[in-house]
Amino acid sequence: MNPVRDSGALAPRDIAPAVSNKINSGNTPTLPNKISDISNGVNHALTTGFSFGSTSGVITTLGLMVGLHSGTHSKFAVLGGIITIAIADAFSDALGIHISEESENKHTTAEIWMATVSTFIAKFVVALTFTIPVLLWDFSKTINIPGLLSVEFPIAIVVAIAWGLFLITTVSIRLAQKQGNKISRVVLEHLLIVILVIATTHYVGHWVAGFSE
Helix, strand or coil: CCHHHHCCCCCHHHHHHHHHHHHHCCCCCCHHHHHHHHHHHHHHHHHHHHHHHHHHHHHHHHHHHHHHHHHHCCHHHHHHHHHHHHHHHHHHHHHHHHHHHHHHCCCCHHHHHHHHHHHHHHHHHHHHHCHHHHHHCCCCCEEEECCCCCEEEEHHHHHHHHHHHHHHHHHHHHHHHHHCCCHHHHHHHHHHHHHHHHHHHHHHHHHHHHHHC
8 A cells, every 4th residue: 555645645757747737727818718808808898888878879868859849949959959969978978988997997998998989989879860850850840649648749859759769679679688688678677767758858848948938
């Protein structure tokens, strides 16, 4: 009976293979792992930027449009508000995401800037799309929206609301699928928030307009 073997110790001839196996099974990342990490980081940055930017672009722009229309009934006031949101709020959201990603202290500089730039682009482009119905339809043509206490909005605002709800639905479906959550619950939750924003800004706009009468 070999006492060395019985004690669990390694014989000299076993030391070299053991050390080699330990090195090979260590935490040193392989090339495929590095590529996978980079890919995951890029995917996270772009998903964060475009999801946040597009969602913010819809909610803030619709809220501004409905509020300004209810308070001023001015097509040019609404148009100017949209362009202002597209520029100023896009920079604001991009900076917010930039600081948020930095504070997590786990992203590379490239990933942080990708999230920043994608947020700006998404917010800027999505917000500007709402200028299209405002430019195409005059505010004198109105339509009733059932479900919002029979509120009448210009066709341009109605089209903008429909476009915003479509965008939110699309983003919500993609997020739900990515996270493995129930699609109907996620979509309904996000749409209810948008509708709440629309209703609130509409009545706040009317309330503010009352001070000028």
